[in-house]
Amino acid sequence: MPGSTPELTRNAVDVLPEGRLAEQLQGERPLRVKLGIDPTTADIHLGHTVVLGKLAEFQAAGHTVVLIVGDFTARVGDPSGRSASRPVPTPEEIEANATTYQEQAFKLLDPARTEVRRNGEWLDMRLDELLRLMGTTTVARLLERDDFQKRMAANAPIAAHELLYPLLQGYDSVAVEADVELGGTDQKFNLLFGRDVQSAYGRPQQSIMTLPILVGTDGVRKMSKSLGNYVGVTDPPAEMFGKLMSIPDEAMDEYFRLLLGEDGRPPGPPNQAKRELGRRLVERFHGAGAGAAAEAAFDRVFVERSVPDDIPAVDLGGYLGDGDGAVHLPRLLAGAFGISSSEARRLLAGGGVKLDGEPLAADPLDLPAAALAGRVLQVGKRRFARLHAAG
């Protein structure tokens, strides 16, 4: 099969066992390359796309991608990198997420060369089958992983079912006859464990490849929805561009390398490089032309300090006081921006609220609707609302 080892292993951290992938690539048969994603949150973010991008490379080389949507494993919760058991999403949430995941994954993957499977197909097994699966390993093996060692050292709980996670993920590999499995570096234990499960079931063992974990927009912690430092692949262009502009300079090299396949960030002023990063990633997810448009919109707001094109409209009608035609600002701000009215008061007092670009005093908390209608209310640098007269 085509696809040279050096190309396909670019950016990889571990490719194990040594030399195995190269052998597999010598074969005649397209490889079955597996990735499992648990639909525990609604969005795929750029961090996931590091691995998805690698899968796309395998596809381009003629191999088959097996994307496993972990509708069943989502109920267990992957302990990887976790210092606590995670909250379990409801079946409805899992189902909703599972659907959008496929859509989002196809922003990078070729649907024609992707086999999408849900692991509920085979993991919802009889107890005797589960016992057989559990019998393939030992408690010591399951506990030897780092995250558990840390939890034990910290006296943090480990739920019994969490122990099963690697077995279940490994069984996925048996079920789909995976030749290769990809994952983040935090998946190394699970991926290697899959090999043991495969061999216990008399199947050929997969090789594994781990890829670096992308740092979030804060430049410190890994990108994750729950940490709020993520860029979602479905984020609107302006938001995506803006988030990318806010990453620390130090993170740029990594973004260029892992997301764009470059050797690092281009030379020149950091600001220019970051703009290029933003443009190119927006193009990738929103199509040609979207990048330049997002950049232009960004400049209007942050360089020219003017108001973005499409901002939400707020009808003053719902905020009028008792008959006197006055609008209570805290309530208006609360309704328009989804903050509490107490927070709105604080922002007013701190000079964080503007009307048509002019700071709004906290002194009169009630303003006549006539003084607000048609004007633009702004909180901080990036939250806007256009006010409309009642009616």
Place this chain on the structure above:
RNA sequence: GGGGGAGUGCCCGAGUGGUUAAAGGGGACUGGCUGUAAACCAGUUGGCUCUGCCUACAGAGGUUCGAAUCCUCUCUCCCCCA
């Protein structure tokens, strides 16, 4: 099953009867500077019909003029023994 320890605001963590909406740190937000970077400076960080009121220190009840702090029961977690 027996014994011991612990549960505080977004997170960590101080506080063991009274000026405690609760020290300190982190994070976040706002303002300044700027490249929506970093660093730095300043402010804010429970809610509301906001010179006041309400809710809050796992939950419920109780003692007290007054409780996060004392008592009882419940729930959850950790450790040791079995």
